[in-house]
Amino acid sequence: MAVPLLDVDDLTVRFRTDAGWMTAVDRVSLAVGEGEALGIVGESGSGKSVTALSILRLHAAATTRMPTGKILYGGKDLLTLPTREMRQIRGGEIAMIFQDPMSSLNPVLTIADQIGESLRLHQGVDQATARKRAIELLDLVRIPDAARRVDEYPHRLSGGMRQRVMIAIAIACRPKLLIADEPTTALDVTIQAQILDLLRDLQRELGMSVILITHDMGVIAEFARRVMVMYAGRVVETAPVGQMFRRPVHPYTEGLLTAIPKLDVDVRRLPTIAGSIPDPTAVIPGCRYSPRCPQVQESCRRDSPALLPAGPEREARCPPRVAAMAKETVA
Numbered sequence: 001m002a003v004p005l006l007d008v009d010d011l012t013v014r015f016r017t018d019a020g021w022m023t024a025v026d027r028v029s030l031a032v033g034e035g036e037a038l039g040i041v042g043e044s045g046s047g048k049s050v051t052a053l054s055i056l057r058l059h060a061a062a063t064t065r066m067p068t069g070k071i072l073y074g075g076k077d078l079l080t081l082p083t084r085e086m087r088q089i090r091g092g093e094i095a096m097i098f099q100d101p102m103s104s105l106n107p108v109l110t111i112a113d114q115i116g117e118s119l120r121l122h123q124g125v126d127q128a129t130a131r132k133r134a135i136e137l138l139d140l141v142r143i144p145d146a147a148r149r150v151d152e153y154p155h156r157l158s159g160g161m162r163q164r165v166m167i168a169i170a171i172a173c174r175p176k177l178l179i180a181d182e183p184t185t186a187l188d189v190t191i192q193a194q195i196l197d198l199l200r201d202l203q204r205e206l207g208m209s210v211i212l213i214t215h216d217m218g219v220i221a222e223f224a225r226r227v228m229v230m231y232a233g234r235v236v237e238t239a240p241v242g243q244m245f246r247r248p249v250h251p252y253t254e255g256l257l258t259a260i261p262k263l264d265v266d267v268r269r270l271p272t273i274a275g276s277i278p279d280p281t282a283v284i285p286g287c288r289y290s291p292r293c294p295q296v297q298e299s300c301r302r303d304s305p306a307l308l309p310a311g312p313e314r315e316a317r318c319p320p321r322v323a324a325m326a327k328e329t330v331a
Helices: 048-055 083-089 111-123 127-140 159-171 189-206 217-223 241-246 251-258 298-302 319-330
Strands: 006-017 020-032 037-041 070-073 094-097 177-181 209-214 226-231 234-240
Touching: 006 048, 020 037, 020 048, 020 234, 037 048, 037 217, 048 177, 048 209, 094 159, 111 127, 111 159, 127 159, 159 189, 177 189, 189 209, 189 217, 209 217, 217 241, 226 241, 226 251, 234 241, 234 251, 241 251, 298 319
Parallel strands: 037 209, 037 226, 094 177, 177 209
Antiparallel strands: 006 020, 006 070, 226 234
């Protein structure tokens, strides 16, 4: 990859709790190129959304610590920028679509007001211009009868329309990077497909880079070029999407792919990954996935694995599987 648009290096995020400081993201690194689509996948609690919110510095400063890491954008470390400069980047150059549009939209403001707020803040347009642009944006995200819908309140719109409004707000200032955090959650399958098609078309039309956060491997397969798998706050595998689906390296990635329903296989019970993601405050020696891993070895319980090269553009945090792949390649 050439000089990336966004380069997150060795990021650690800790939150203060009643039990002390908890590590939610542990030395995570990622890079996103110009016009690239990166997928981040993992179970709830894996650190996906925490990583995304950290890029925009949206965590409460009083209860958050980032003891290691840099977030480089345009040659600037976002973690050290003055608050005023960060506000210009947030929404202007890097925008985010949040998980729940109903709780993210203000129930007492019209759609025109909520889209216009971003335009007035970042582009300094007047109210009439902002309203006209809001209608154009609703057209762009394929909301029918945009001139009427722009004066509606969020509760008058369906779930799919509210999500389209969130997308319209996010792209209002034509950001260079769009972070979509579970953009299809709570939508039915048909609407999910429409939202993904819309995001794909907007990325191509506007030339944006996109980080798509999801727990759905099917969504990743349709949208992203590269995928990063997270587990218990750490990156456990990164690879181009095609390579990962053909042959996952880390056992956790393999488990996620095995759990995808298959139309041509008659099963009475879907395969699952035994156990659950560990408590963030728990101290687990060795590999954090070892208590759930069906291929665990004694060294896995003892040694904390590093993220190792596993092929072109690939890394995995599983020394036994990486070594096995290397032997097969040599053979």
